[in-house]
Amino acid sequence: MQFYVDGFRGGDPDIRNAAPCRRNRGHHAPLPEKVDVLIAGCGPAGLCLAAQLSQFPEIETMIVERKPGPIEKGQADGINTRTMEMFQAFGFGEQVKREGYWVNQTTFWSPDPKNPERIQRIGRVQDVPEDSSEMPHTLINQARVHELFLDVMRNSPSRLEPDYSWSVRDVSIDNSTDDYPVTVTLENTGINAGETKTVQANYVVGCDGARSNVRTAIGGQLHGDAAHQAWGVMDILANTDFPDVRQKCLVASSSEGNILILPREGGYLFRMYVELDKLNPDERVSSRNFTEADMIAAANRIMKPYTIDVKQVVWWSIYEIGHRLTDRFDDVPAGEDRNPRVFTAGDACHTHSPKAGQGMNVSMQDTFNLGWKLVHVLQGRSDASLLRSYSAERWAEAKRLIDKDHEWSRIMSAPPGKSELDGGHMPRFQKQFIENLEFTGGLAVKYGPSALTAASSHQALATGEEIGRRFHSAPVVRVADAMRMQLGHVAEADSRWRIYAFTGAKDGSAPGSAIHRLADWLETDPSSPVVKYTRQGEDIDAVIDLRAVFQQHFDELAYEDMPSLLKPSKGRLGLQDHEKVFCVDHKGLGDIYDMRGIDREHGCMIVVRPDQYVANVLPLDAFTELSEFFAVFLVPAG
Amino acid sequence: MQFYVDGFRGGDPDIRNAAPCRRNRGHHAPLPEKVDVLIAGCGPAGLCLAAQLSQFPEIETMIVERKPGPIEKGQADGINTRTMEMFQAFGFGEQVKREGYWVNQTTFWSPDPKNPERIQRIGRVQDVPEDSSEMPHTLINQARVHELFLDVMRNSPSRLEPDYSWSVRDVSIDNSTDDYPVTVTLENTGINAGETKTVQANYVVGCDGARSNVRTAIGGQLHGDAAHQAWGVMDILANTDFPDVRQKCLVASSSEGNILILPREGGYLFRMYVELDKLNPDERVSSRNFTEADMIAAANRIMKPYTIDVKQVVWWSIYEIGHRLTDRFDDVPAGEDRNPRVFTAGDACHTHSPKAGQGMNVSMQDTFNLGWKLVHVLQGRSDASLLRSYSAERWAEAKRLIDKDHEWSRIMSAPPGKSELDGGHMPRFQKQFIENLEFTGGLAVKYGPSALTAASSHQALATGEEIGRRFHSAPVVRVADAMRMQLGHVAEADSRWRIYAFTGAKDGSAPGSAIHRLADWLETDPSSPVVKYTRQGEDIDAVIDLRAVFQQHFDELAYEDMPSLLKPSKGRLGLQDHEKVFCVDHKGLGDIYDMRGIDREHGCMIVVRPDQYVANVLPLDAFTELSEFFAVFLVPAG
Ligand SMILES: Cc1cc2nc3c(=O)[nH]c(=O)nc-3n(C[C@H](O)[C@H](O)[C@H](O)COP(=O)(O)OP(=O)(O)OC[C@H]3O[C@@H](n4cnc5c(N)ncnc54)[C@H](O)[C@@H]3O)c2cc1C
């Protein structure tokens, strides 16, 4: 964690210095008339976007929420490993690791063949496969996740806060202008209920959930299941003689239905999902008068011979959801050739069954994809056409997810067949579960070849860092202070690109080595992307952040010989940054070259997008290819 | 981290529910007339004590500070591994790990024999030896440590805050009464400067630094060096071509003196200590007119051929300190037989050279020793004679430390001799440094046999957990949720005793096993300390917290068969606690039985004090000895 680059300041280093230009949030200050980005909705999608934009006080961001304040409990609770990696970039990964429940094992229970009235444990699976991620799979109250994002916003230079009690009623776009072309009509839902107000925006992002007004305004429609599924869900404080209550469990009874148990933060709380009957297209579950008492009774029937003695129902809901998807995630109809102005993200454009625990995760990944693109365009670093890639990339992912969701639901909701009751082979849903772990971890996402993710012509140089997939972290040692750490954790949610240069076998720190040639070219050559895209007065790593990884032990390297781009002077005081040079962790958790299939002989460069996806893998001397890669979507600094 | 045991509540789980009985801290609320404990001084010693006491809202604690508010920078910065272990118990160990600088390596620089005008690196030492502690040695601004303790206080049930701008002028004790016998005269140093106020207290703790008024009031005097040492110290933001600027360095020049470099939090800041001449007994360094510019110039002379280009001096000071010690740390004169009422801690009773980085650490360890004893006595769990052990235990440690300090200073301040310039053998100060690592880590502390630390008759059952030394953590897996973690991290700064029961080779979870016999006896036998000392209505682990460690893999154990004391019902709702049962971490960092020399055949119990020191090692069936151990200092519940 780096701070004090612009001079010392006491206190919590997560609180960044406030920008003088930030919006006046005094009690009677009016709403702004014009903003760069208006975000509708303070769910995971909206907050994840706002937290990114809030780091850039020159971008005027407004986030409105229909409710009068933040939620306290309920809704989703699963944070997959991919999302935890992203939380790390926002600075609160450690906090969730400390507070949250870690899903280490998942266990499977089925009817005992000798006595089908009773369930028995039939299997146990390690939930996060070895080295699939350096982060755990956790469970924590969605409201707490909101709060952690709100903290990031509050601590940011723009001190961003949501405008509560304002609902987006309508959105219209004037495609004839580039000057705040989107008009947003807000309606007060609080003390001045009904009052309306219009705000002009350059971009609008609808993170307003499954009943999104923004989606409707741009003519989007959710397509999907005819029949939707209803789930009874309750977060409870309860005692039980069921021995696996502190493990994630999938429980199938012979005739009473299925239950999913999710232990939660704090050591006592847990969640139970009880699968209810399918609903007809027009039916609402409320018509069935299902209550919390029914749910507790059902749970006790399913869990026999075990009993659950509920002491407090913290939250419960009947959660009805279909697997649905819109045709596009922006306002540009198919066939029309213009840049988008309005986007939808999260539940506003795709909804999921809670069973695979994806809803909240995918929503945040949507806006983690969109955030840096908006920043690039609003800072003038990229042409607005960059924004077209958002819908393209995320729609394909959402589609894949919905298809998986369907498959999963089909397999899971069929009653356990006779075949799986003999312990001889792995039961169907355990097998399915294991096969899906990479997918449910959020680690299977792969963006296809495009301007932002190269065709994989040099993939062989880093077989474990697949182009289009997220950069897979591994342990390294930081040379300047011999710090053992995760290489991936140098990436912050700061919209910067990263180049990890892995040196070849004989490449040391001596001048003339391949790493010197690369760093020196990047620092000085007119065709270098660092030279071309970094503006006067900016830190040399403001757009592209070079890091090097050596194969030697840290004390075999001469730090004094490192190229100057790897210890650049930064900030107001021009202070040297000593955190750019790494080496293999010889005595630690593994060798990053082996773990990620990096070519030891030649080394390579891995270009990583601001959202942590691998954009390109190149030889260390592929200067031209590197120039060309960035030239497609970055605009030279004036 | 456990929470929600009394029911769900949203928000940051570190913020505990406020106690209704807490002091009114409104703007015009008067100071209290009577308090249980009055702490003088908001340095590390005072805050570490206040943070402990604040967890017990029934104990009225007041902490006064002469200054108008918290410090922002300067003073000490070294947090040794032992203190980090203690921070973990306070809940902010992870935060310091994230924010602070980690001292991984220490390097040594000496004059180049071929060119003594130039320094060269002569050695490098891993700063924290393997498995000496699970925590790192860190460096962080003392003000930030204060803030983290202040957060603990603010988030506690009593919402404790310091009373700033009040100085303790005098303390007097009426030994004829037990009813608030100490009268404290406070003097306002703020807006009403000079105004005085008296407060009656049951106990007073002088954490008021080297010029302590409390010490003076109880007739204490610091004895020690005739000549004191002066150090120039500066925290700077600076650039340098010195390659080890991000490592802790001891630099000795041939004729310009010595420097100690300490990299600091945030990646840019570092500290330099420049050793100045010895002062005469009555001399103050101010008489020598030494300035920050002199210090920078001296540093540049010492560091040749390297240069230091200072961009910002964040803080600097000439820090004069002798190695000094009082005769006792409480108000009871030698030979007098009564219980103490007034204590001193930290710099108020012993002062150290900054070179070994002990001042702040030892000060906090003093009050970590005193805190739980005050809680026990004020809660009526122990007789007041328990408080005599504070001075006895901590004085011996302070004495040992001062002796070491002397030895270290002698070795370090002698100019480098010819002998150590040939690289053939390890230089004198590197050798000395390595030999002292356990000591400087704060890990060599050992309390002698007493009522609180048994004679070591069963030490052979756990050779790596020496009685009188701190409980040395090791990795385990929590059975209920397969969580890999450090066993030592179950201990919180909550004044509770812990018994870690390590099972023997054949001992499983089946009823009738040794662990069942122990747990059942502890839960039900009239002579069991759990039965004797736990009060009606309290959680069964309120005084003594039993945890078990098994040798099997977590999935070979039947959690349902565990004795009820290992899954007790707790809190307002009577919820089961599932975090008491552990097993060996087979695929992790090591086997705790091997790492700590636990007898595999027979197992054992390790009794650990609230301040994390090993109090006793006993066979699993030593019921009588266990009873007798606690009977010496605990009072049966009414
Ligand atoms: C009641 C409920 C229960 C759920 N239970 C589960 C569960 O058990 N398991 C699970 O996995 N997932 C559950 N979910 C889904 C999960 O919470 C979502 O997948 C996830 O929150 C999606 O994030 P989002 O940001 O896209 O949308 P949301 O979290 O739905 O956030 C949308 C936000 O926009 C606000 N909003 C709506 N319209 C407007 C408007 N016009 N103007 C301004 N603000 C507006 C809403 O108040 C809301 O705060 C539940 C959702 C709800 C609503």
Ligand SMILES: Cc1cc2nc3c(=O)[nH]c(=O)nc-3n(C[C@H](O)[C@H](O)[C@H](O)COP(=O)(O)OP(=O)(O)OC[C@H]3O[C@@H](n4cnc5c(N)ncnc54)[C@H](O)[C@@H]3O)c2cc1C
């Ligand atoms: C200026 C300064 C520089 C230092 N520099 C270093 C260094 O470079 N390296 C190093 O290792 N250590 C240094 N130290 C020492 C280190 O800070 C101490 O060892 C450590 O803080 C001891 O903690 P303490 O709580 O015992 O005392 P202190 O931290 O000294 O705290 C005592 C507190 O009590 C307050 N106080 C004093 N008298 C009264 C009174 N009558 N009533 C109420 N409050 C009172 C003081 O204002 C102070 O806040 C320095 C100390 C000082 C004061």
